[in-house]
Amino acid sequence: MRAIHVSAHGGPEVLDLVDLPDPRPAPGQVLVAVDTAGVNFIDTYRRAGIYPSSPPYVPGVEGAGEVVELGDGVTDLRVGDRVAWCDADASYAELVTVRAERLLPVPAEVDLSTAGSSLLRGLTAHYLLDGSAHPTRGDTVLIHAGAGGVGSILTRWAARRGIRVITTVSSAEKEALSRRAGAAEVVRYGDDLVERVRDLTDGVGVSTVYDGVGAATFDQSLAATAVRGTVVLFGAASGPVPPVDLQRLNTAGSLSVTRPTLAHFIADPAEFAWRADEFFRALVDGVLDVKVGRRFPLDAARDAHRALESRATAGTTGLAVGRSR
Ligand code: NDP
DSSP: OEEEEEOSSSSGGGEEEEEOOOOOOOTTEEEEEEEEEEOOHHHHHHHHTSSOOOSSBOOOSOEEEEEEEEOTTOOSOOTTOEEEESSOSOOSBSEEEEEGGGOEEOOTTSOHHHHHHHHHHHHHHHHIIIIIOOOOTTOEEEESSTTBHHHHHHHHHHHHTTOEEEEEESSHHHHHHHHHHTOSEEEESSTTHHHHHHHHTTTSOEEEEEEOSOTTTHHHHHHTEEEEEEEEEOOOTTOOOOOOOTHHHHHTTSOEEEOOOTHHHHSSHHHHHHHHHHHHHHHHTTSSOOOEEEEEEGGGHHHHHHHHHTTOOOBEEEEEOSTTO
16 A cells, blocks of 8 residues: 655655555554544644654554454444544554544545545543633633634634634635634734734733644733633643743733643543544534535645644645545
């Protein structure tokens, strides 16, 4: 099969297209023909060596495709089933093996390219709203990178719940996308960001900041949060946040800061099924309207990483691997 290898830790240039033997499913596993592999920041962090990984390896934790073979003991799936996953390894490949209990059936109304490049971000948006923080109707929240993959899903879902959303973006084009997703107010990054957010909230600040940008925005996130509010630091698109003196949370207004990761919100099978069901139902019912932002062929994985890391994407990003190429 064709697959992408991370040959060594480094920049996008370490992603190589290689031919590998087809994998076979071990007991409890399922062999899936990959239609679309999601391209996520976790892939870039591992490729760069910021998160642990041991090259050479096939990257990619997310995707969607069709079941081609069942390992021993798998009884609740059939060959041909359309499935998606968001915590399996080696998804940048034509074939992948996934533990059966981590596969989700994809509803007929949802195409595999959408499922394969939005499940991880969709479940992230879900736990950010119902897990890391619990904003409710009438609250005002700030979402950084509002036109991004997580940002646009989170914005739309929050707005649909009656939450007032302020977002940050870097360009006029992204501002239009963020407004279309449901942002009530869109501001640009910059020195006056905190002042703008304070002006938009009668000086109070927002109840929750969702910060997936990290180093470049974290200080402003703290400063834009209302007394007793929460900063949810969930990513590091601009680099990791340096160590923080906890006393700053006191002086900024008895703030809470959390640094969550999706794995801890989907480890329990019932919680995984609940979050996935809510996400797919929101897609089917039109509550969410997720468009694949950028789709690259498998052999352009380097370009996909470059685009994601250089802010040249909006919405979700995926690799077209299989039939819907
Ligand atoms: P995005 O589509 O949001 O892409 C990142 C965006 O961040 C860019 O498009 C850009 O938007 C903004 N950005 C601001 N500064 C920079 C910078 N210096 N370099 C690059 N981008 C910058 O990505 P995702 O939706 O895939 O992920 C968003 C964040 O969420 C990431 O940090 C990721 O690691 C995190 N994440 C965390 C999870 C968790 O469970 N903790 C799970 C999934 C994702 P603009 O041009 O408008 O500034």
